[in-house]
Structures are given as structure tokens and as C-alpha cells.
Amino acid sequence: MDYDTYGSNAVELAIDLANVDRADPAWVRTFLDAHHEWWTEGTATELTDPEDEAVGQTSSLVREVALAESQPEVMTRLNALLDLASPKPYATDHDGELHLHYARPDAGAVEQLTTTVAMGLSQVVVQHGWQRLGVCSAEGCGNVYVDTSRNASRRYCSNTCSSRSTVAAYRARQRS
Ligand SMILES: [Zn+2]
Ligand SMILES: [Zn+2]
Numbered sequence: 001m002d003y004d005t006y007g008s009n010a011v012e013l014a015i016d017l018a019n020v021d022r023a024d025p026a027w028v029r030t031f032l033d034a035h036h037e038w039w040t041e042g043t044a045t046e047l048t049d050p051e052d053e054a055v056g057q058t059s060s061l062v063r064e065v066a067l068a069e070s071q072p073e074v075m076t077r078l079n080a081l082l083d084l085a086s087p088k089p090y091a092t093d094h095d096g097e098l099h100l101h102y103a104r105p106d107a108g109a110v111e112q113l114t115t116t117v118a119m120g121l122s123q124v125v126v127q128h129g130w131q132r133l134g135v136c137s138a139e140g141c142g143n144v145y146v147d148t149s150r151n152a153s154r155r156y157c158s159n160t161c162s163s164r165s166t167v168a169a170y171r172a173r174q175r176s
Helices: 006-018 027-034 049-067 071-082 109-128 159-175
Strands: 090-092 099-101 133-135 144-146
Touching: 006 049, 006 109, 006 144, 027 049, 049 071, 049 109, 049 133, 049 144, 071 109, 109 133
Parallel strands: none
Antiparallel strands: 090 099, 133 144
């Protein structure tokens, strides 16, 4: 899996959005500011309530795609997400390297975010298979992940969850 491309990075943005903690009322702004490198300079990150809701809907849809358990289910959910996207390929070298963006540079934050994550997620699913998306096996985690390992063997969202589970399994063996 070529992991250095914009599309692969965009799927990481999608996964971050699916796993975001929505308890804080200001979570959308916090998320947008934490991922500022994705938005055209000057893009407003303070959104209206309906815009915040739209970002929440995108987050839920990405999560649902990752949780789907069959190809038809993935396609239905992915197409619902793509329905919200407004792709407009745009060549840029803002970071010093020529590459394509999926969204218009003058689009608002919601359109830039939704389009980027919908396209990034779709690229990975159609190129590498929907089985590349999964939910963390660590007890009580529930985060989703994209598996970019060569042999598609990933089971945890992070190294933290992986080592936490290894330790728990070891302790369980010690007790028995
Ligand atoms: Zn870029
Ligand atoms: Zn986890």
C-alpha cells in the first residue's frame, strides 16, 4: 500500500474525524484547528450550528462505513457519504510538492472537510478493499482504524491499545 500519497493521508483525516471525542461542545472547532494544514489558508473554523451538525453527520457516516460488515453495507454507507461531497480536483504546491486536492480551495470548512474525507475513504476502499477498515479489538476502546499493514493484520487503533491488550492477555494467562 502506497502510504505517502494524499489519498492515504486523507483517509487518516477521516479516521481521526470518526474517532473524535464529541463531548466538548466546541469539538468541531477544536478538530478543524488541530488539522489546520488541510484547509486553505484563511478558512473560517468557527462554524454555525447547522454547519457543526453537518460535520457531526460526516463523522458518524465515516464511522458507519468502518463498522460495516459486508460489501453491500459498505457501498450503501460510502455512497451516502459521497453524496455529501463536492469534489473539484485542484492542483496545488502549497507545501512545496505538486499534488491534487479534492475540494475547491475557496470552499468553506464543511465542504473541504467532507469532500476530503469522503474521497480519501473511498479511494482506500475501492483500491485496497473494505476489509482494510476495522474497529479496535482492545477492551472498551471502540475506535475505528484503517489497516495499512502489508498483510492486513492490524487489530488495534493504536500502539497504546495494542500493548495494553498484550499486557492484559499476559496477566490473564498468569492468573489461570
Ligand atoms: Zn495539500
Ligand atoms: Zn483502540
